[in-house]
Amino acid sequence: MTILVLAEHDNTALSETTARTLACAGQIGASIHILVAGKDCGAVAEEAATLSGVEKILLADDPLYQHALAEPLAELILVLAPSYDAILAPATANGKNVLPRVAAKRDVPQISDIVAVETPEIFLRPIYAGNALQRVEAKGFQKIITVRASAFKPVAKANAAAPIESILPARDPRLSVFQNEVLSQSERPELTAARIVVSGGRGVGSKENFALIERIADRLGAGVGASRAAVDAGFVPNDYQVGQTGKIVAPELYIAVGISGAIQHLAGMKDSKLVVAINKDENAPIFAIADYGVVGDLFEVLPEFERALDNAGKPA
Amino acid sequence: MKVLVPVKRVIDFNVAIRVKADGSGVERTNVKMSINPFDEIAVEEAVRLREAGIASEVIAISIGPRECTETLRTALAMGADRGLLILAEQDIEPLTVAKVLKAVVAEETPQLVILGKQAIDDDCNQTGQMLAALLDWPQGTFASKVDIKNGRISVTREVDGGLQTVDLKLPAIVTTDLRLNEPRYASLPNIMKARKKPIAEKTLADYGIDATPRLKILDVREPSKRRTGERLGTAADLVGKLRQAGVI
Ligand SMILES: Cc1cc2nc3c(=O)[nH]c(=O)nc-3n(C[C@H](O)[C@H](O)[C@H](O)COP(=O)(O)OP(=O)(O)OC[C@H]3O[C@@H](n4cnc5c(N)ncnc54)[C@H](O)[C@@H]3O)c2cc1C
Numbered sequence: 001m002t003i004l005v006l007a008e009h010d011n012t013a014l015s016e017t018t019a020r021t022l023a024c025a026g027q028i029g030a031s032i033h034i035l036v037a038g039k040d041c042g043a044v045a046e047e048a049a050t051l052s053g054v055e056k057i058l059l060a061d062d063p064l065y066q067h068a069l070a071e072p073l074a075e076l077i078l079v080l081a082p083s084y085d086a087i088l089a090p091a092t093a094n095g096k097n098v099l100p101r102v103a104a105k106r107d108v109p110q111i112s113d114i115v116a117v118e119t120p121e122i123f124l125r126p127i128y129a130g131n132a133l134q135r136v137e138a139k140g141f142q143k144i145i146t147v148r149a150s151a152f153k154p155v156a157k158a159n160a161a162a163p164i165e166s167i168l169p170a171r172d173p174r175l176s177v178f179q180n181e182v183l184s185q186s187e188r189p190e191l192t193a194a195r196i197v198v199s200g201g202r203g204v205g206s207k208e209n210f211a212l213i214e215r216i217a218d219r220l221g222a223g224v225g226a227s228r229a230a231v232d233a234g235f236v237p238n239d240y241q242v243g244q245t246g247k248i249v250a251p252e253l254y255i256a257v258g259i260s261g262a263i264q265h266l267a268g269m270k271d272s273k274l275v276v277a278i279n280k281d282e283n284a285p286i287f288a289i290a291d292y293g294v295v296g297d298l299f300e301v302l303p304e305f306e307r308a309l310d311n312a313g314k315p316a
Numbered sequence: 317m318k319v320l321v322p323v324k325r326v327i328d329f330n331v332a333i334r335v336k337a338d339g340s341g342v343e344r345t346n347v348k349m350s351i352n353p354f355d356e357i358a359v360e361e362a363v364r365l366r367e368a369g370i371a372s373e374v375i376a377i378s379i380g381p382r383e384c385t386e387t388l389r390t391a392l393a394m395g396a397d398r399g400l401l402i403l404a405e406q407d408i409e410p411l412t413v414a415k416v417l418k419a420v421v422a423e424e425t426p427q428l429v430i431l432g433k434q435a436i437d438d439d440c441n442q443t444g445q446m447l448a449a450l451l452d453w454p455q456g457t458f459a460s461k462v463d464i465k466n467g468r469i470s471v472t473r474e475v476d477g478g479l480q481t482v483d484l485k486l487p488a489i490v491t492t493d494l495r496l497n498e499p500r501y502a503s504l505p506n507i508m509k510a511r512k513k514p515i516a517e518k519t520l521a522d523y524g525i526d527a528t529p530r531l532k533i534l535d536v537r538e539p540s541k542r543r544t545g546e547r548l549g550t551a552a553d554l555v556g557k558l559r560q561a562g563v564i
Pocket of ligand 1: 200201202203204226228229230241242243244245247257258259261263264265268278279280281284296297298329353354436494
């Protein structure tokens with residue numbers, strides 16, 4: 001099987017979701033190429049070339065691909081598509097945006113957000129916000145798949161770098177124009193790659209109070225997440241949202257503060273290794289999936305938690 | 317300009333999902349069904365465009381069993397002008413839905429189709445993008461803001477790093493994210509009025525589209541349950557446990 005994996009990147013660095021998608025691809029077939037499409041993204045291609053299990057990098061370096069607009073990017077993938085048995089992308093905003101467009105043009109169904117590969121033709125995917133798992137078989141047609149990156153461990157670095165082949169841009173369909181973007185600036189680890197995530201919900205109460213969450217996060221080197229209610233209330237930007245319709249995370253430690261635990265939120269974090277809940281309502285559903293729960297007012301528990309971290313850090 | 321809004325009937329987002337013991341799917345009998353929340357946002361946006369004088373007519377369309385009439389009535393009560401029910405007894409894949417919608421677009425010639433970004437049952441997040449591809453139209457997915465001027469539409473999209481705004485040529489496809497708007501509650505008079513609004517009826521066969529699924533669903537399983545955890549008295553206990561577990 002020959003597989004094309006679409007790289008996720010920001011023209012400067014490769015996202016870890018690519019290495020995770022590659023791990024998934026490795027379970028489907030052995031001959032894997034990565035497509036790096038972007039502008040001035042040579043460094044990304046070089047980084048991708050060092051990932052284990054990659055045969056070759058295809059580099060489409062052109063202004064057309066700077067913002068990963070779905071219309072031109074789909075055209076590019078469609079030029080390459082006939083040579084592959086499977087096309088994979090991480091189920092990121094970019095992957096979800098472009099891949100169904102490719103699938104429709106290829107006249108094949110897309111298999112969305114897979115979390116396991118049972119055989120090269122049988123996949124597991126969550127439905128109903130992760131309350132059920134569907135086992136699907138894709139036989140007799142090209143496999144077009146988005147991958148839930150958090151469900152796969154990233155592949156390691158290879159000993160030798162794979163070759164990089166430059167390819168020409170495809171036709172510009174001239175349907176869409178990039179206007180602008182407002183990206184959250186943060187020194188913190190990216191939510192989907194963070195080893196620890198601290199998330200705040202409506203209970204945090206305000207944008208100002210969110211500093212409490214951020215302080216704990218920085219103390220732990222964690223990423224910061226939020227519930228939909230916290231985002232809707234304007235405490236934090238939209239890209240902090242964890243859940244069925246936000247980001248899916250599976251860190252080693254997830255700390256939910258002032259979050260009730262609606263199924264739509266659980267959908268985005270219940271595969272975390274260890275879950276901690278801090279909530280003043282002892283009946284909050286979040287406690288049903290938490291490994292450790294502290295019932296209490298977050299405005300008392302968080303400062304206490306911070307002090308305890310400081311004390312624990314001191315030599316006896 | 318006409319706006320087309322496809323609406324899907326799904327298990328209400330508040331219902332606790334139960335997987336059937338025989339693995340054939342999830343329990344749907346005697347379960348509350350509602351309009352897919354993202355589609356409700358799509359209807360709201362379309363109705364607002366008509367109220368703003370930008371859209372001339374809002375057409376809601378649903379593909380599925382006869383009960384989808386209720387879903388269409390919800391859209392009509394919110395302000396859609398008329399409905400189209402396309403009867404289909406079997407479950408149909410997003411690509412098939414997109415093909416049917418393409419045929420409807422050819423009949424109705426809308427300038428804009430607004431869809432929910434995903435349905436909360438199969439969580440596929442595909443149909444809008446697929447329809448855009450089949451029509452060779454631009455797509456503004458995961459929209460949290462739209463602005464229509466001079467034959468173009470500017471769409472602000474929720475992306476992984478924040479927000480991205482794209483400018484698209486009409487006709488176009490928009491898929492909605494949660495923060496695009498807050499859907500209205502239909503008032504009683506509007507619910508009454510909706511009963512008189514027309515709903516046309518067709519079948520999949522009228523469009524000559526083969527709806528046989530190509531992905532085979534082998535079974536549906538219960539996800540593994542997390543074990544029940546431990547309540548701790550103080551934050552200091554918590555730090556102790558986390559150190560013990562080696563995560564901090
Ligand atoms: C289609 C759809 C998609 C959705 N997608 C998502 C999604 O992706 N992600 C998501 O998160 N939600 C999503 N939701 C929303 C979800 O249903 C819930 O409404 C949301 O998760 C609630 O957020 P919350 O827990 O912060 O707020 P609430 O449910 O209001 O809970 C607040 C919690 O804070 C606690 N609290 C209050 N004050 C304190 C205090 N001082 N100390 C300690 N605890 C306190 C309360 O006891 C309560 O448990 C979606 C909903 C729909 C319909």
